[in-house]
Amino acid sequence: MYHPDRIRHPDNCPALVLNADYTPLSYYPLSLWPWQTAIKAVFLERVDIVECYEREVHSPSFHMRIPSVIALKQYVRPSEHPAFTRFNLFLRDKFSCLYCGTTKDLTFDHVVPRRAGGRTTWENVATACAPCNLRKGGRTPREANMALREQPIRPTTWQLQDRGRAFPPNYLHESWHDWLYWDVELLA
Numbered sequence: 761m762y763h764p765d766r767i768r769h770p771d772n773c774p775a776l777v778l779n780a781d782y783t784p785l786s787y788y789p790l791s792l793w794p795w796q797t798a799i800k801a802v803f804l805e806r807v808d809i810v811e812c813y814e815r816e817v818h819s820p821s822f823h824m825r826i827p828s829v830i831a832l833k834q835y836v837r838p839s840e841h842p843a844f845t846r847f848n849l850f851l852r853d854k855f856s857c858l859y860c861g862t863t864k865d866l867t868f869d870h871v872v873p874r875r876a877g878g879r880t881t882w883e884n885v886a887t888a889c890a891p892c893n894l895r896k897g898g899r900t901p902r903e904a905n906m907a908l909r910e911q912p913i914r915p916t917t918w919q920l921q922d923r924g925r926a927f928p929p930n931y932l933h934e935s936w937h938d939w940l941y942w943d944v945e946l947l948a
């Protein structure tokens with residue numbers, strides 16, 4: 761029987777890594793391990809296999825289906841704050857300009873400009889479209905008479921996950937759906 765997994769290259773078979781409580785180890789970025797790492801962890805007995813791809817890997821001494829979902833045996837406490845990355849910053853601002861609200865042509869703006877001592881931190885960097893960024897120039901919002909629609913904050917992991925419900929990653933293997941919250945019902 762045809763199944764897309766059968767012709768999938770092993771390198772395109774990452775394992776979704778769940779914590780010992782069966783929630784994803786991390787959402788942003790989504791916790792994925794390459795198949796080699798996942799299988800190694802299985803043999804080291806650090807993880808349990810939850811679900812598998814149809815795809816198998818072979819060696820002279822063994823063959824096994826590539827794990828698609830694995831769970832750590834030992835619980836790892838999740839970090840309270842997400843990493844300060846471009847993606848996470850866009851996600852915090854819902855992929856829209858904090859000045860005009862557009863979702864096109866997005867860049868980053870230092871709210872207090874760098875020349876005035878503004879730092880590159882969660883609290884001082886806002887998603888801004890290129891036209892707003894250009895208009896604001898090296899000025900503060902007050903100097904430029906441009907109001908922020910929302911004050912930039914350092915989000916907690918929970919706040920960011922909440923925003924992330926609307927922005928699933930591009931690729932989700934079918935076996936992952938039960939372990940993630942990107943499904944139609946939750947969005948409804």
Ligand SMILES: [Zn+2]
Nearest residue numbers: 857860889892
């Ligand atoms: Zn704008």
